[in-house]
Amino acid sequence: MELLDTDSTFVGYVLRLLVTAAAAIAPACLPLGAVFPLLMKGEEAFITHAGKSIGTLSAVNTVGAILGSLAAGFLLLGGLGVWPTVQLIAAIYLLLAIITPASGSRATHAVRLAAVAMLVLLFTGLDPSKLPAPKGSEGNGPVVDTWEGSDCTVTVNETARGRYSIRINSNYSLGSTDAYGPQTYQARIPLLAWPETDSVFFLGMGTGITAGEALNREDFPLVRKVVASELSPGVVEASRKYFTETAEGFDLTNGLYTDPRASVLVGDGRNRLMADRETYSMINADLFLPYRRGTGNLYSREHFETVRARLKPGGVFVQWLPLYQVSEKEFGVIANTMLAVFPQVSLWRGNFLPGAEIAALVGHADPTPLPVAAIGEPLPPPSPDMQEFMVSISPRTVLLFYGGNLTRAADLFAKYPLNTDDRPVIEFGTPRSLHQPKGAARPQFLETRFADLVDKLQTRTPPAQDPLLANHSPADRKLPLAGSAFHRGWIARIHGDEQKWEKAWQTLLSHWPEESSR
Numbered sequence: 001m002e003l004l005d006t007d008s009t010f011v012g013y014v015l016r017l018l019v020t021a022a023a024a025i026a027p028a029c030l031p032l033g034a035v036f037p038l039l040m041k042g043e044e045a046f047i048t049h050a051g052k053s054i055g056t057l058s059a060v061n062t063v064g065a066i067l068g069s070l071a072a073g074f075l076l077l078g079g080l081g082v083w084p085t086v087q088l089i090a091a092i093y094l095l096l097a098i099i100t101p102a103s104g105s106r107a108t109h110a111v112r113l114a115a116v117a118m119l120v121l122l123f124t125g126l127d128p129s130k131l132p133a134p135k136g137s138e139g140n141g142p143v144v145d146t147w148e149g150s151d152c153t154v155t156v157n158e159t160a161r162g163r164y165s166i167r168i169n170s171n172y173s174l175g176s177t178d179a180y181g182p183q184t185y186q187a188r189i190p191l192l193a194w195p196e197t198d199s200v201f202f203l204g205m206g207t208g209i210t211a212g213e214a215l216n217r218e219d220f221p222l223v224r225k226v227v228a229s230e231l232s233p234g235v236v237e238a239s240r241k242y243f244t245e246t247a248e249g250f251d252l253t254n255g256l257y258t259d260p261r262a263s264v265l266v267g268d269g270r271n272r273l274m275a276d277r278e279t280y281s282m283i284n285a286d287l288f289l290p291y292r293r294g295t296g297n298l299y300s301r302e303h304f305e306t307v308r309a310r311l312k313p314g315g316v317f318v319q320w321l322p323l324y325q326v327s328e329k330e331f332g333v334i335a336n337t338m339l340a341v342f343p344q345v346s347l348w349r350g351n352f353l354p355g356a357e358i359a360a361l362v363g364h365a366d367p368t369p370l371p372v373a374a375i376g377e378p379l380p381p382p383s384p385d386m387q388e389f390m391v392s393i394s395p396r397t398v399l400l401f402y403g404g405n406l407t408r409a410a411d412l413f414a415k416y417p418l419n420t421d422d423r424p425v426i427e428f429g430t431p432r433s434l435h436q437p438k439g440a441a442r443p444q445f446l447e448t449r450f451a452d453l454v455d456k457l458q459t460r461t462p463p464a465q466d467p468l469l470a471n472h473s474p475a476d477r478k479l480p481l482a483g484s485a486f487h488r489g490w491i492a493r494i495h496g497d498e499q500k501w502e503k504a505w506q507t508l509l510s511h512w513p514e515e516s517s518r
Contacts, residue, residue, distance in 0.1 A: 007438040010431065032093075036061055042102065073150035081148045083128040090128075094119045141165070145241070147234030154234030156242050164242045166207055166235060172289060174206035174235060177243065180252060181390065185350060187213035190282060190318045190360065191220050192398040193348070196371055197281040198224045201310070203269040203298070204286030205230035208239040212254030214284075215262060226262040227280075229269035236266055270303055279312045287322045287358060290330055291434075296427025299334050301420050304341040308365065317342070317363040323450055324356060327433040327443045332416035333425050338363050339410050340418055346468060347403035347457060352386060352487045354447045354494045359403065367407070369470040382482070382512050384505060386490060399476055400483035404457025405466050412456065447491050454484055475513040482511040 004016055040057055047053050076085040097115040102108045122128075144164070147154040152168045159165055165176030175183050187210045191197055200223065202211040211228040214220060230236050243252045256262050265272060273283070285307075288295045297303055299319075307317045321334065338345050342363030350358035372395075380392045393400075406413070419425045434443055463469055463477045489504030 008435060009437050010435040012437075013431070013435045035093075078149045081129075081146075082153065083131045087122060087128045090122055091119060094122065145238065147237055149232065149234055151232050152234065154232060154238055156238050166238045166242075168232070168235070172292075175209060176207070177252060180209055181387075182351060183207065183209040184213040185390070185393070186210045186286070186320055186358075186360075187284065188219070188393060189348060189350065189398060189401050190284060190316065190362070191223070192393065192395050193370055193402075194282060194316055195220070195395060196222060196314075198222050199280045199312075200226050200282045200284055201269075201273070201280045202226070202228040202284050202286070203273070204288065205239065205264065206235065206286060207243050208253035208256045208264075209243065210284070210286070211262070212252065212256040215254045215256065215259050224261055225280075226256070226259075227265065228256065228262070229265045229267060229272050231266075231268055233266045236264060270298060270306070273310050274306050276310070279310050279315070281312050281315045282318065283307050283310060283315075284318045285320060287320045289322070290326055290426050291428075291430040293427070296419065296424040297421055299337065299419050299426045300424070301337050301341060301418050303421075304338055304363065308341055308363065311365040313365060314368055315365045317365075318348075319361045319363070320350060321359050321361065323359055323445045325434070326430060326445055328445045328449060329416065329433055330426055330430050331445045332413045333419050333429070335361060335406060336410075336413040336416040337419045339406060339413060343367050343407075344468070345406040347406055347454070349401045349403055349454075349483065349487070351390070352483070352490055354487075354491045357446055357450055359450070361406070367467070370468050370472070372471045379513055382486075382508060384489075389486065396476060397479065399463075399469070399472065399479035400486070402463070402469075402480040402483065403454045404463075404480070405461045405468055406457065408461040408466075409457050412453075451484065451487055451491065454487075458484060478511040478513070482508045485511065 004013065004020065008016070036057070040054065043053050043057065072085065076088065080088065094115045098112050098119075118126075141157040141159050143155045144158050145156040153170070155167050155170065157165050157167055159176060159178055163177035165178070166174040168174060183206075187200075191200075191214060197220070200211075200214045202214075205211055205228040208228065211226060214223055214226045230239075239253065240257055244257060245251060257264065269285075285298065288298050290296065290299065304317070311317060319334070319338070321331065323331070326334075335345070338361050342365075344364035344367040346362045346364070348360040348362060350360060379396055380394075383389050383392065417423070417425050436443055458480060463480045464474065466477070469477050469480075485504045485507040489501045489508065492498075492500035492504060
């Protein structure tokens with residue numbers, strides 16, 4: 001189950017997908033699809049009442065389809081796994097071919113002998129249960145554990161450092177122990193920006209590292225309730241087994257499965273919010289692959305309306321976006337959809353790493369200014385090292401990640417359509433946007449494309465005049481400009497332009513409060 005190469009046109013990608021799928025399943029699906037009409041044809045030799053015969057066959061076929069789908073989805077895949085399930089189903093078909101009444105012709109005897117031979121091979125030379133578990137794409141490391149279910153196949157891979165990562169269907173990563181820091185920032189950045197948060201609902205859990213960070217009593221003492229909702233039970237089991245205790249004896253989930261303030265729910269997070277009338281100070285939505293089947297509705301207007309209804313007064317909805325998996329068009333669609341629902345929307349960075357940027361669109365329940373956590377807190381001196389720069393994040397330096405006020409620049413996104421449940425622009429449009437022929441420019445909304453948008457927002461509404469920053473000091477309101485300069489500088493450094501890097505660093509220093517730059 002490897003990802004197809006995306007360096008092709010959308011039409012070329014669809015054709016390759018069609019050929020690959022046909023080669024994999026057509027040889028099995030075509031004869032399986034012929035069984036029912038073949039039975040109806042064979043019934044002609046014994047028919048006495050056409051309606052009764054056809055009705056009986058149709059009834060049996062319908063009941064079998066219902067029971068088969070229920071058994072496969074809820075019992076076989078989770079209990080036996082993919083390959084033993086394939087083996088069992090094949091054995092049932094072969095046994096039925098042997099025992100089904102038919103004429104005593106030579107052809108019938110030949111078919112039964114062939115079925116017997118195939119049944120023997122099914123448990124010997126062609127035993128599918130002996131096929132290996134998914135190994136993932138090259139470079140993922142060996143698989144140490146697997147959970148198979150009707151929703152997906154979850155694997156835990158051992159990384160080169162002897163640590164672990166969680167993957168879905170062999171290729172899509174949900175995070176790893178090596179990326180502990182970046183995963184905590186998805187909780188730390190919004191919680192530092194809104195320090196009065198007392199309850200958080202995490203839509204999507206993955207490794208559990210992000211949700212667990214909200215339980216950090218030292219940095220977030222006001223948090224009293226954390227709810228994490230994860231669609232796949234295999235992901236929850238992988239997190240519980242491999243991320244609660246490392247070789248150093250450190251619980252990467254920070255007590256997510258033991259802390260009385262926390263609860264982990266297995267199920268659809270969107271449905272949970274629709275059914276549950278409880279409200280939260282913050283709803284934090286994970287990075288969702290926009291074009292994964294069934295994911296587009298997590299960016300829809302209807303979903304955003306549900307989320308807004310579940311926010312307390314002054315609450316916020318944090319929707320993280322993988323900018324390396326969307327183009328400018330999809331970003332604009334999601335932004336415009338949120339602007340249609342929330343009275344205030346702001347933009348935040350998740351990191352400063354060129355080519356791997358993530359961002360958060362934050363929907364505010366009301367347009368109140370950002371609170372101030374610790375007036376007078378000393379600022380550390382700026383560091384040109386990205387890791388040290390990220391580690392120094394605090395209630396004051398969190399403004400480095402502030403990108404700008406989207407509501408004040410809503411006209412920039414008015415040209416994009418809304419993403420709704422009955423018009424899923426994101427799910428169907430993203431593959432078309434991202435698939436480009438070899439040699440074409442990368443379409444992802446990264447590096448200078450994203451930096452240019454932030455500059456537009458900060459030009460439209462300078463941080464010094466941004467009503468969302470009204471409670472912060474004039475010196476601290478310069479920090480978003482320092483963050484923009486730092487991002488620009490690292491883009492230049494990645495591309496080997498030291499002159500631009502030095503210029504960006506001097507710009508950063510000019511915006512850094514004097515108390516720490518002396």
